[in-house]
Amino acid sequence: MPKPILKIALDVPLDRLFDYLSGGLHVQIGQRVLVPFGRRSQIGIVMGFADTSDFAIEKLKPITQAFADELPIDAQTLNLIKFSADYYQYPFGQALLSALPARLRQIAPAVSRKQFAYGLTALGQTIAVEKIPKRQMVTQRVFAALQASETLTEAELDAISSSARKAAKQLVAQGWASSQQVQATIKTLTMPPAIEPQLNDEQTLAVERITQEAQTFKAWLLHGITGSGKTEVYIRLMQHVLAEKDAQILVLVPEINLTPQLEARFRSRLPNYPLVSLHSNLSESERLHHWQLAQSGAAKIIIGTRLSIFTPLPNLKLIIIDEEHDSSYKQQDSMRYHARDIALVRAQRLKIPVVLGSATPALESWHNATANLNALQASKYGLLSLNQRAVTAAQLPMIECIDTTKVNLQHGLTPQLIAALKLRLARKEQSLLFINRRGYSPVLLCAACHWIAPCTRCSARLVVHLGQRKLRCHHCGHEQKIPLQCPSCGDADLHPTGHGTQRLEQTLAQLLPTARIARVDRDSISRKNALVEILDKVNNQEIDILVGTQMLAKGHDFPNLTLVGVIDTDSALHSPDFRASERLFAQLMQVAGRAGRADKAGQVIIQTQFPDHELFNALRTQDYVSYANALLLEREQVQFPPYVFTALIRAEANDFALVQAFLQHAFTLARSMTNAVLVYDPVRPQMERLKGMERGHVLLQATHRPALQHLLKPLVSQLRAHKVAAKVRWAVDVNPLEF
Ligand code: ADP
């Protein structure tokens, strides 16, 4: 007799499972089911079976439906999510359901996906590929591919280029191609892999060391500047691991839509292994489809953003985390997990290697790779370094700082930078200007009384968006018209003050009227393919100057780009956030790495008021190692992470008195529960008010991670039970990145 009671995880904010009767339906652990809950129906996941319940059996309700055609979620995945939910103090059911593709949270069977397949029409078959203008390179390639094979699916088009679908649609519009719906499957292209370069000594060593221990758990930190050939190392490791039948590899990337080149490179170098991507830019049905291909084992290479760390992968043999220092691996709401930390746990449980790659590793990782555990035991991670650029001709860029207090600025630009831009235009080379502020200018200032336009809902200033004649809050999205008069003194002399991407773009257009300029920031890149289109234009030499935020810093490879200008990043030098300088250094190393990737030498010009700051000194010599060691020494002296382990109890409410009452309670409770954890008084974060909510937090700090975990579990369950807790929005943030 099977046990009659089902233990089911539901997407509700209670940290427990719910009891139901099977109702005669056959289910397995990990199966998706539909259950009555209150007056509604909910999707749940079966977690176990029991003979007894804490509730009277006659009161239990039967489940209404079991989605028996779907593969159940495997025990390993369930256990990993359970571990995460416990570690980050988040209700398991919510953690589990939110790790699934949206389609699996909806009350409907997860049907397999249809997609379009393209083929040439009778007319199209009579056309020669030369008929397509040379400029339309992608269209030409798509057309040639259609001539070579009968049909191409959308997935196959993606393998040609990220804009290939658009090109195919254009061919349909011309009457040269037609499309029809077919069942989505996964195929690989039958083409020879792209030629592979001969590894240099450092790369060879890295590949050898990791492959020697490919059958065990070990974390490897692959430290190498941009262009040193880390991706090439990943590819060789992937080839090695995939040679084993059925093996799967998970590659985590910070934001996949910003790195289309990486996916294209994997596809061209590993063409025989089915590859899927998992990220939020996919349609819901694409995401489900890709997830199912991963879960069934059909997909061998899975490239995904942080959430994909929870994807069921029956044969996972290697995890690679590219740009491991990137803060987008940390989720900043609901379950505040860090995908890198979860990856380490997952790899350890599966006894497989995990490779963390970066030019500027997170200090936590650097510490783990360099600090000796004790006299007998070396560091926790293996450290592998690539110290040269892989292409021998490619030299490191020359980095110089220009003291903005010593020269006359023209609309915020130094004469040196302007001259360098002109030189690039004359040489038909490309430039990139990096400024980490979108909009026209960061503040609107009254010249008479020094009033500054504030956001009423946040502790922040409104940013001027001149094009739309709006003031906009970048924290809550609040928007208003630009006032004609100062609301404080009535004066009409209101000035946009300071520079953002829009203003820089405008200034450049005035200074360099012949230059073709493109702006890349969240305002200009709201459409799905906008970035890809701009990057294509840059590659086709249709752009001379790129202006943009950190969106531009990531992994794009432009061989003809030889100048990088950095405009005013000084505020980060003096930020109260102790991680600000670590982050700025990483960002600037990354943008600097954009200059001079091929055979042309690069130049980087940094405009700053503090040219002698140690951060810039380290940057000039591209010396991550000594800068990281210096920062670590500081952290050790003041006892900051990674030398201590922290957690925040965050709270917010319309009324600060409620926040205070809750945090005071949390503070007193925590203090009464342990001596092993330092409990700080409630304080307000730097952003005191956000989206109309008053905020505060209590910081918990311990020298040993287990002490913190021992406190958190009982603390959180007591807090949940307390009546003040219902009046505020509160959350626990373990290993917080932002304060
Ligand atoms: P990273 O990922 O560290 O930025 P990549 O792997 O992208 O570096 O390498 C930078 C460039 O050098 C790429 O164009 C790559 O094809 C090339 N490359 C990498 N390794 C080698 C090598 N051993 N010999 C020649 N070229 C290489």
Ligand code: ZN
């Ligand atoms: Zn005024």
Ligand code: ZN
């Ligand atoms: Zn706001």
